[in-house]
Amino acid sequence: xxxxxxxxxxxxxxxxxxxxxxxxxxxxxxxxxxxxxxxxxxxxxxxxxxxxxxxxxxxxxxxxxxxxxxxxxxxxxxxxxxxxxxxxxxxxxxxxxxxxxxxxxxxxxxxxxxxxxxxxxxxxxxxxxxxxxxxxxxxxxxxxxxxxxxxxxxxxxxxxxxxxxxxxxxxxxxxxxxxxxxxxxxxxxxxxxxxxxxxxxxxxxxxxxxxxxxxxxxxxxxxxxxxxxxxxxxxxxxxxxxxxxxxxxxxxxxxxxxxxxxxx
Numbered sequence: 001x002x003x004x005x006x007x008x009x010x011x012x013x014x015x016x017x018x019x020x021x022x023x024x025x026x027x028x029x030x031x032x033x034x035x036x037x038x039x040x041x042x043x044x045x046x047x048x049x050x051x052x053x054x055x056x057x058x059x060x061x062x063x064x065x066x067x068x069x070x071x072x073x074x075x076x077x078x079x080x081x082x083x084x085x086x087x088x089x090x091x092x093x094x095x096x097x098x099x100x101x102x103x104x105x106x107x108x109x110x111x112x113x114x115x116x117x118x119x120x121x122x123x124x125x126x127x128x129x130x131x132x133x134x135x136x137x138x139x140x141x142x143x144x145x146x147x148x149x150x151x152x153x154x155x156x157x158x159x160x161x162x163x164x165x166x167x168x169x170x171x172x173x174x175x176x177x178x179x180x181x182x183x184x185x186x187x188x189x190x191x192x193x194x195x196x197x198x199x200x201x202x203x204x205x206x207x208x209x210x211x212x213x214x215x216x217x218x219x220x221x222x223x224x225x226x227x228x229x230x231x232x233x234x235x236x237x238x239x240x241x242x243x244x245x246x247x248x249x250x251x252x253x254x255x256x257x258x259x260x261x262x263x264x
Contacts, residue, residue: 029061030224032147034163034184035154036213037220038191039234040123041089048089051234052261053154053220054119058094060222061118061152070117071098074133075125075158078102082123101133111142119152122159128171128178130158140182147184157191160220164189166209168196177203185226188212193241201251204243211244219258231256234263 035057042049058067069090073082078100090096099113100106107113114120120143122130134140147153153163161167166179167189175196181189188209190200193216203209213221213228218238222230231240240256 029150029152032150032225033060033152034147034223035060035152035220036160036163036185036189036215036223037154037156037232038160038193038215038217039220039238040121040156040159041086043085048085050089052263053232053234054090054121056222056232056261057119057121057152057154061150063118066093066095068095068116068118069097070114070120071096071123072120072155072159073098073123073125074101075127075130075162076123077125077129086123101137101139105137110137110139111145114139114142114146115149115151117146117151119154120146122153122155122162124155124157124159126171127158127161127167127169127181130162131180131182134162143182144184153184160191160215161189164212167191167212168200168203168209175199177208179209185223186210188243190214190243192217193239197253201243201253204245205249205251207245207249211242214241214243216240228256231258233258233260236260 037053039051039053042051071086076082083098087096099110161169162182163184164181165183165186165188166177166181168175169178188204189212190196193214200214204211215221216238218235219233219240221228221240222232240258242254242256244252246252
């Protein structure tokens with residue numbers, strides 16, 4: 001298998017990491033797929049180490065050759081350190097690239113680059129800032145096309161929240177509701193649910209947010225189309241939940257069966 005091929009190139013005053021090799025083969029996920037998680041890289045290790053969620057995503061993408069992974073770190077402002085650490089983490093049998101938007105896109109054809117991927121992974125940070133920047137660059141449209149074409153979309157925290165109709169965020173300081181996610185998935189979403197359970201349930205019970213799903217740190221949700229097909233985790237006791245509004249204006253939480261992923 002071929003090792004990763006990347007380079008660091010200058011875009012204005014900033015450097016970004018760019019793949020040297022990707023192609024335009026059609027990807028073959030069996031259905032439009034989203035993996036919305038509260039997990040990703042193990043950042044306590046040096047260098048950062050990919051968690052088992054990435055192998056899971058590659059398996060769903062069914063790549064024809066070496067998996068092609070594109071990072072979107074927009075939510076964190078395309079920080080150089082994040083880009084470099086991700087690149088080092090995937091310095092094995094993955095063709096890695098990063099699409100950056102600050103201060104301008106680092107690839108000449110954003111849509112073609114994203115469409116050529118097997119998996120697009122969205123890193124954590126501010127979901128509010130991410131959505132604003134994506135919409136200016138029309139990535140909301142491009143990503144929907146990628147999703148419908150079979151590119152597996154995934155992400156952690158902000159990279160989980162963005163795919164839903166709305167959820168809870170601390171993008172503005174205090175945690176509160178946001179109602180204007182991309183809406184690929186017509187539900188609400190809460191990450192870091194251990195600390196947001198009461199508030200998320202109140203927002204659903206009051207009708208501020210639609211019924212939805214929540215994940216503890218270390219858990220994730222796998223959707224095909226808009227149907228939840230699996231709840232997964234990369235550690236012990238990480239839960240995932242369905243939270244629905246009842247007829248009396250309260251929220252009902254149902255714990256989901258969670259399958260723990262094996263580490264490679």
